Amino acid sequence: MAAACRTSPTPTNLSGPRGRSPSIPRFPTIRCASQPLRTPSKTLATADPVPAFLSVTAFAPATVANLGPGFDFLGCALDGVGDTVTVSVDPAISPGTLSISSISGSAASAAKLRRDPLWNCAGIAGIAAMRALGVRSVGLSLHLEKGLPLGSGLGSSAASAAAAAVAVDGLFGGRLSLGDLVLAGLESEKKVSGYHADNVAPSIMGGFVLIRSYDPLELLRLEFPTGQDLYFVLVSPEFEAPTKKMRAALPAEVKMKDHVHNCSQAAALAAAVVQGDVKLLGMAMSSDGIVEPRRAPLIPGMVAVKKAAIEAGAFGCTISGAGPTAVAVIDGEEKGKEIGDRMVEAFLRDGELKASATVARLDRIGARVISSSAF
Template sequence: MLNVRSVGLSLSLHKGLPLGSGLGSSAAAAVAVNEIFGGHLSVSDLVLAGLESESKASGCHADNVTPAIMGGFVLIRSYDPLELIQLKFPPNLEEKDLLFVLVNPEFEAPTKKMLVALPMEIPMRDHVWNCSQAGPLVAAVLEGDFKGLGKALSSDRIVEPRRAPLIPGMEGVKKAAMEAGAFGCTISGAGPTLVAVTDDEEMGREIGDRMVEAFMEYGNLKASAMVKRLDRVGARLVSCIPG
């Protein structure tokens, strides 16, 4: 895409993310290569490059790479042609921001395996239910509604029920997150990482601790937790060190 034909390129990536975690990391590589050669690609081109990278491993899915590059929340309207709608999550009037509690167990869930678990046919009642949650999810993002966002993302009846049994202790961990005060909790990407939503960093750490304990109690898995603020900017060059 950069029309570079005379230079070979080898990258060593230190992502700080466990493999098969459902956290998505293809965006960083696309942004890095683009910056090395002058940063000529547009955001949409970077998304396409990230999709090409992801397709080699687990199929063409824009749900991770697109918001990672663009920041915030992105609605994927279509793939052919690629149509993206960026949804602006407004600052909270009480100066609170959206926080994600990411809890990753020491357990690998390859994306291809998690995709195979999905149903080939979806009952009409489940389809209708999930559609009825998609609208409120978008509305919650546009309105900056933490509780509405958490409620909508916790209400999936198509994907989560099929993948939950493949993540040891998942249901107990989700219950622990909700009891600890999370607005919502679900699987991050294909899993096995779980993500909970809150607006308070101290509470987020408490939610993370409870989820880690629950992974050991219900799934006999060690886990680690981190609390991350919503990134409204997306993948970008932080520094450049001459080699």
């Protein structure tokens, strides 16, 4: 069965009325007791819903996963950068199926992606959302616009999956819970990068999300206080860091003292988020003693880049996801640009890699419908 979610505070109805653009409520805490999405919930699966719109376009933000000691259980969403998916009712497509009509955006990313929906992140998540809804009488076509490069460590696959799941759900009036949407995204992640939700959950839900449990799935939204600024300096070198290779570098066993150290830093990281303590957040983020020490040497110049970021005034710096993007945190945009310049210089000087820098705010909203077309 699909996820049954409990929220705090009590949610409003997630089903959007027909004829209106669906809105997806956001909650500070979402706990989802779930079984595999392969068997949709009976109430949705038997409905064979009628499309509320002819087409819907959804945007899903990039994400930073791990944040140092939060390996595979903590991530956050980034404002302004991400992927966009448009899903349309298409009479030329067999009922109950989905086809990818086109892929655009970054030339390098678009050229590498397959249009077979069973081997494309957006296609897999879109099909999973259709299955959860019980769609049988109409076929859908999907267009993916890649705003994120592949293998950047910024949740590129998760953003495609999140945008597709939200677009399909929005096409039918916004009937799925946030837990259902995350499960649809996890179907995609499981196939392309592993069963971990630290990218797809924050991309869908926005803000910081902690995965307390995978079986059953339990997601905790950590609220960074409103009115406080939090900026991420993202520096991406021209270098590929395949997730499989970066995972292969991890230790098979961890010493007790390293385990205790990382647990304390992860706890400090979560406390810093809810307290809005950017300095503590940065210090905890920089203190991973298990994963980062194994991965940093595989990215030319990363050690020097982290040092340059902190010397330039960043509160902390680490590897974003599996890399190769380096991420630093600061509380001001202009200061962030200066830090980014120093990090770019370090990649070139010590790693002989060209790099580009971007400063992004925390995205507090997550994946959302941005436009729709009526019949």
